[in-house]
Amino acid sequence: xxxxxxxxxxxxxxxxxxxxxxxxxxxxxxxxxxxxxxxxxxxxxxxxxxxxxxxxxxxxxxxxxxxxxxxxxxxxxxxxxxxxxxxxxxxxxxxxxxxxxxxxxxxxxxxxxxxxxxxxxxxxxxxxxxxxxxxxxxxxxxxxxxxxxxxxxxxxxxxxxxxxxxxxxxxxxxxxxxxxxxxxxxxxxxxxxxxxxxxxxxxxxxxxxxxxxxxxxxxxxxxxxxxxxxxxxxxxxxxxxxxxxxxxxxxxxxxxxxxxxxxxxxxxxxxxxxxxxxxxxxxxxxxxxxxxxxxxxxxxxxxxxxxxxxxxxxxxxxxxxxxxxxxxxxxxxxxxxxxxxxxxxxxxxxxxxxxxxxxxxxxxxxxxxxxxxxxxxxxxxxxxxxxxxxxxxxxxxxxxxxxxxxxxxxxxxxxxxxxxxxxxxxxxxxxxxxxxxxxxxxxxxxxxxxxxxxxxxxxxxxxxxxxxxxxxxxxxxxxxxxxxxxxxxxxxxxxxxxxxxxxxxxxxxxxxxxxxxxxxxxxxxxxxxxxxxxxxxxxxxxxxxxxxxxxxxxxx
Numbered sequence: 001x002x003x004x005x006x007x008x009x010x011x012x013x014x015x016x017x018x019x020x021x022x023x024x025x026x027x028x029x030x031x032x033x034x035x036x037x038x039x040x041x042x043x044x045x046x047x048x049x050x051x052x053x054x055x056x057x058x059x060x061x062x063x064x065x066x067x068x069x070x071x072x073x074x075x076x077x078x079x080x081x082x083x084x085x086x087x088x089x090x091x092x093x094x095x096x097x098x099x100x101x102x103x104x105x106x107x108x109x110x111x112x113x114x115x116x117x118x119x120x121x122x123x124x125x126x127x128x129x130x131x132x133x134x135x136x137x138x139x140x141x142x143x144x145x146x147x148x149x150x151x152x153x154x155x156x157x158x159x160x161x162x163x164x165x166x167x168x169x170x171x172x173x174x175x176x177x178x179x180x181x182x183x184x185x186x187x188x189x190x191x192x193x194x195x196x197x198x199x200x201x202x203x204x205x206x207x208x209x210x211x212x213x214x215x216x217x218x219x220x221x222x223x224x225x226x227x228x229x230x231x232x233x234x235x236x237x238x239x240x241x242x243x244x245x246x247x248x249x250x251x252x253x254x255x256x257x258x259x260x261x262x263x264x265x266x267x268x269x270x271x272x273x274x275x276x277x278x279x280x281x282x283x284x285x286x287x288x289x290x291x292x293x294x295x296x297x298x299x300x301x302x303x304x305x306x307x308x309x310x311x312x313x314x315x316x317x318x319x320x321x322x323x324x325x326x327x328x329x330x331x332x333x334x335x336x337x338x339x340x341x342x343x344x345x346x347x348x349x350x351x352x353x354x355x356x357x358x359x360x361x362x363x364x365x366x367x368x369x370x371x372x373x374x375x376x377x378x379x380x381x382x383x384x385x386x387x388x389x390x391x392x393x394x395x396x397x398x399x400x401x402x403x404x405x406x407x408x409x410x411x412x413x414x415x416x417x418x419x420x421x422x423x424x425x426x427x428x429x430x431x432x433x434x435x436x437x438x439x440x441x442x443x444x445x446x447x448x449x450x451x452x453x454x455x456x457x458x459x460x461x462x463x464x465x466x467x468x469x470x471x472x473x474x475x476x477x478x479x480x481x482x483x484x485x486x487x488x489x490x491x492x493x494x495x496x497x498x499x500x501x502x503x504x505x506x507x508x509x510x511x512x513x514x515x516x517x518x519x520x521x522x523x524x525x526x527x528x529x530x531x532x533x534x535x536x537x538x539x540x541x542x543x544x545x546x547x548x549x550x551x552x553x554x555x556x
Contacts, residue, residue, distance in 0.1 A: 056370045059356045064375045066348040067398060076399040079390060082380040084108070084116040086556070089511040091121055091372060093406065093555055094328040095130040098413035101423040102487075102508040121372050125365050128167060128426040135163035137327060141217045142179065143197040152196045152254065154187055161190035172320055172362035173309035176218055180305035185261035192262045195252060204254055207270055211246035218308050220319030220340035223288065229275050236342075237288070243272045244286035248304040264299040289342065309362075315342060317354035321367065325353075328371055330404035330555045348398070349374070376401070381556040403556045410555075412443035415547055418509045419486050492539035498526035501539065509546035 071078055088108055092100045100108070104123075111119050124130050139159045148155065165175050179194040186192035194213070198206040212224035223245065226237040250270025253263055271280040285300050287293075293310045295303045309316055318340050326332035333347045334340045357367050371377055381401040383390040390400035406414065416436050417424055424436055487508050495501035502522045506514045514522065522542055529535035546552060 056366065056373060059352065059370050060373045062352045063349040063370070066352060067374075067376055070348045070397060071399050074393070074397050074399075076394055076397055077384045078375070079380045079382055079384055079394070079400040081375075081378055082401065083512075084113070084120075085511050086380070087117050087372075087378055088120045090328070090377070090401075090555060091117075091124055093410050093414070094330075095124045095133065095368070096127065096413070097133045097407075097410050098129075098417045098424075099511055101417055102421040102504065103423050105507050105511065117372070117378070121369060125368065128163075131163045131167035132159075134166050134327070135159050135161075138162055138166075141323065142194055142213060146197075148197045149199045149201070152186060152199045154190065154193055155197070157187060157190035158193035158197075166364065169363065169365045172357075172364050173316075174362075176309050176316075177305040180214065180218075180308065181299075181301045183262050189261070195249075195262055196254070199254065205249060205252050207246040207249040207252075208243075210249045210252075211242060214304070214308065215242075215245065216338040218319060219313075219315040220322055220334075220338050221288075221315060221342060222336075222339045239274055240283075241288045243270075243274075243283045245288060245304075246270060246272075247283040247285040248300040250283070250285070251300055264301060311358050314354065315340065317358045317362075318346070318350060320362075321350060321353045321357060324364070324367055325371060328368070328377065329402060330407070331402050349376075401556065403554050406553050406555060408444040409440055411553060412440040414552070416440065418543075418547060419488075421487050421490065421508055486543075488539045488543035489536050492526070492535050493532075498523045501526055502542070505539070505542055505546065509543060510549065510552050 068078075085105065085108075088100055088105075092098060092104075107123075108116050108120050136159055139155065139162055143155060143158060147153070162175070178191040182189060182192035182195055184192060186196045195205050195210065198209040198213075200206055208224070208227055212227070215221045215223040223237055223242045226235065226239050226242045228239070230238045247270040251264045251266060251268045253265040253268060255261065255263060269282050270285075272283050273280045285304070287304070287307050290307075290310075290313060293312055294307045297303075298306075307313065319338070322332045322334050322337055322340055326337050333350050340346070353367065353370065356370060357363070360366050376398045379401050381390070381403050383394075383400065394400040395402045413436075416439060422428075424432065426433075428436075488505065491501050491504050491508070495504060499519065502519055503513055505522075506512060506518070513519075525542070526535060526538050529538050
C-alpha cells in the first residue's frame, strides 16, 4: 500500500503546483546568481587548476615563426588576436561539440584576464564531455558510423573505450597498437571492435577494409584507391602495395564458440587475384615504405602495429596532427584530411607539431595545448583592416582564423546548451542528458549526418536552413512554457532590467556581449513590453533571432 505522504497520492493540480514552485524557486536562485555581472574578483567557481604552458612555449614559438615566415613570403598581413570569449567558444566547439554555458562564462571571467584561455583549456581537458565527444569523432574515423554485425560488433563499447583512453590521456601510439593488434572478445576487449566492425558472414574480417582504415586513419595516406588497379596520374602506389598491407590481417580469425574471440591463426593465408591474373595467389605481408622499421618477429598484426606507430614513421604523427588540427579549426592543415603527401611539401607548422608529438610520447593533451596556444588558433577571423574583410587567400594561408559552418552535432549541441544557463555536463541529471542525446541524434538525422567525411567543404542547403529556422530544435528551446525551463524566458523573468536581459541573452547564445547598437535596439524592444506575456514574447524573439543568426551557426 502506498504511503499517504507519497506524492503520487496528491491531486494532479497539487503535484503540478508544488513541482512548479520548487522548480521556479530553485531557478530563481540559480539564475539570479548567473545574471550578476561582473563576477566579483577572487571568486573561484570551479576548482580545476590552470594547465601550465611553460613546457610548450618553445614549440608554440617555433610553430608561430613557421607561419609568420610563410605570411611574409605571401605578403599577407595576419589578423589581430581574438578576445578570450571567442577563443573559449572555439575550444568548446572543438572539444565538446557545444558552446560554453552562461555558468561557464561567468567562471571564466572570474579568472585574471591573462590566465583565462589557459585555465579554460585545462577545465575542458578535465571535463568528461571532451573525451566523450572526441571519442565519437575518432570512432567515425576508425570504424565509420554503420552498425555492423550486431553479434560481433559493439560500436558503443569502442566509443566508451576511446573516451576512457582520452580521459586518462593514454598515449596515442598505445591506443593505435591496441586497435590494430586487438585480441579476445569484442565486448570485454572493446578495442577489438576495430577489427570486428569489418566482419562478413562466412568470410570473417575484411582484410581490404582494414588495410584502408589503417592507411587513411593512422597514416594519412589513401591507398585504397589502388585496391583494384595500379595508381594513375603519377601515383606511386601499386595494387600490390595495398594488398601486401592487407595481408597483415590475413591470419586474423574469430572463434566465438571457444570464447577466445579475436586471435591470429597461422594456418590462414591472405590470397588475392590481381588485375589481369587468372588465379588467386598468396600475398606476403609487406609494408609500403620504410621496411627497415618493421619488426622481424611476432604475429603479423603485432608487427604492423609497431611499424605504424614507430617514432621514425613520420606519416603516423603527421596524420594525427592533421586530424586534431581539423577538429580544432573545423578545417585540416592538409585537405583531404587523410591524403598527406608522403614526401611533402607540407604546410607550415605540421612537421614541428609532428616531431613534438612524437618526442613527447604521443601526448594528445599536450598536442591540443600546443595548437590552442598558437597565434593561428588565437587570432581573429576578422581583418587587420576593419573596412575590408579578410580574403580567401588569407584564410587559405591561415593568416586569418577560417570561418567554417558548424557540423550538425555542434549546431544541435549548441542550441540545447544555449537553452540552459547552467552547464549540461556529466553532473547533469541523467534524464536531461538522455533527452539531450536524443534531441541531438534526431536533429543530425534530419539535417544530414556527414558520416566519416567530417571536414569536407559542404554548402548549406535550403532544406537544412528551413529545418534550423522552422524545425522543432530551436522552437522547443526558445518558446515559452509553463515551467519557464528555457533560458530565454528565465532570463526575461528574473533579470533586474532590460539591459541585463539583453546582455545575458547574448552571452548565453553567442558567447559575446552586444555592441552598442544591438544593446540599444533590443533593450528598447523589451522596455516597451506592456505585459509579462509581451516581455516573454520579446525575449523569445530575441533568442530565436540569435540562434538563427549566421554568427551562431559558424565557427569563427
